[in-house]
Amino acid sequence: MAGLKVHGPPFSTCLMRVVACLYEKDLQFELVHVDFNTRQQKTQPFLSLNPFGQVPAFEDGDLKLFESRAITQYIAHEYESAGTQLVCADSKKMAIVGVWTEVEAHQFNPAAARLTTELLVKPARGVATDSVAAEENGSKLAKVLDVYEARLAQSKYLAGDCFSLADLHHLPCLHYLMGTRVKELFESRPHVSAWCADILARPAWSKVLALQKKA
Numbered sequence: 001m002a003g004l005k006v007h008g009p010p011f012s013t014c015l016m017r018v019v020a021c022l023y024e025k026d027l028q029f030e031l032v033h034v035d036f037n038t039r040q041q042k043t044q045p046f047l048s049l050n051p052f053g054q055v056p057a058f059e060d061g062d063l064k065l066f067e068s069r070a071i072t073q074y075i076a077h078e079y080e081s082a083g084t085q086l087v088c089a090d091s092k093k094m095a096i097v098g099v100w101t102e103v104e105a106h107q108f109n110p111a112a113a114r115l116t117t118e119l120l121v122k123p124a125r126g127v128a129t130d131s132v133a134a135e136e137n138g139s140k141l142a143k144v145l146d147v148y149e150a151r152l153a154q155s156k157y158l159a160g161d162c163f164s165l166a167d168l169h170h171l172p173c174l175h176y177l178m179g180t181r182v183k184e185l186f187e188s189r190p191h192v193s194a195w196c197a198d199i200l201a202r203p204a205w206s207k208v209l210a211l212q213k214k215a
Helices: 013-024 068-078 091-124 131-152 171-177 183-187 190-200 203-214
Strands: 004-007 030-032 057-060 063-066
Touching: 004 013, 013 068, 013 171, 013 203, 057 068, 063 068, 091 131, 091 171, 131 183, 131 190, 171 183, 171 190, 171 203, 183 190
Parallel strands: 004 030
Antiparallel strands: 004 057, 057 063
C-alpha cells in the first residue's frame, strides 16, 4: 500500500474528519503539520496540494486530494475491506448514507462551524464573540437537531443501524461544541444525546484526540 499523508494542523475540524476516517479504517498514515502562524497553507509547496490554500490536503501515492468529505469518501471506498465499513454496497442504503452526509455538510455544519468559531476560536484568540451571530446560529442548529431527534428515534445512527460516514463527519464540530454552552441543545434531546455519547466514545475518535495531545 502506498504511503498515506495528511497535511494540516491536528486541531483543524476538517483534518480531524479525515484522520477519524483513517483510524476507523485501521490505516497507517503520516501527519504532515502545516503551520497556520506562518500561513504555510498559503505558500508553495502546499498550494500544489490544495490550490485554495486550505487544509487538509491528502496524498495516497501519486493521488492528491483536498476537501475533507471528498477525502473520506475516497478512503471509505478505496479501502472498503479494511476496518469499519463506512459505506454500503447496496445502492439504496448508500443513497441514504449520501442523504445524511449532505445534511451534515449543508444543514448541520454551517451553524455548528460558526458556533465553534464564535464560542471557542474567538475567545481563545482574545477576540469578542458576536453574540447576535451566536444566537442566530444556535437557533439554526436547534432546528437541525429537532430533525435529528426524529430521525434517531427510528434508527441508532443517522443512515440506519450501522455507523457510517454520515455520523463520522459530525465528530469534529460536535466534539468542540460539547465543551460550550450549546451542549444543552444536544443533551436536551434524548435520542440525539445518546447518539452523541455513542459516536464520541468510539476508539477511533479517542485516537484523534490522543494525536492532538501529542502535537
